[in-house]
């Protein structure tokens with residue numbers, strides 16, 4: 772299974788999470804893509820897409836995602852898996868990691884299979900569009916308030932993905 776990571780990051784937090792995920796999953800850095808410098812067609816090279824955005828403004832996507840998302844949401848991705856991750860700040864408790872919810876909602880029509888849903892228990896926010904039916908639709912990281920939890924969250928999420936995708940074609944190490 773070929774894995775690509777696509778991320779948008781303004782101050783480098785989501786970028787650093789993307790690199791940490793790549794290292795945990797043994798993904799070569801050539802498969803890490805900053806969406807600010809990538810073409811939507813590049814997602815075609817992969818079976819599993821890890822898509823990461825921080826949240827800015829009042830629950831908005833990270834700036835570089837706007838054009839990239841417009842480009843990929845019209846693609847047919849039914850043969851791919853998508854796993855979402857994002858960085859935010861739980862003190863913005865009504866819009867925590869809403870960008871992850873936006874990616875989830877807007878990519879539904881691609882037909883991709885979503886994986887990597889995460890437990891909502893260990894967080895303190897009130898509202899997030901990334902929480903759907905009591906679960907988080909991806910990995911949410913809060914480096915502002917809970918940096919000490921990041922390593923565990925990353926490790927736990929990667930194990931969840933491995934479990935979920937077990938049985939899927941294994942070309943790259945997951």
Ligand SMILES: Cc1cc2nc3c(=O)[nH]c(=O)nc-3n(C[C@H](O)[C@H](O)[C@H](O)COP(=O)(O)O)c2cc1C
Nearest residue numbers: 780781782783784785825826828830859860867868
């Ligand atoms: C002006 C501003 C607005 C923000 N708005 C939100 C928000 O609505 N929800 C959220 O979860 N985090 C919000 N954040 C926090 C950022 O998402 C957080 O700092 C994140 O780690 C930045 O990641 P990046 O450097 O990869 O862009 C905001 C931060 C700033 C400075």
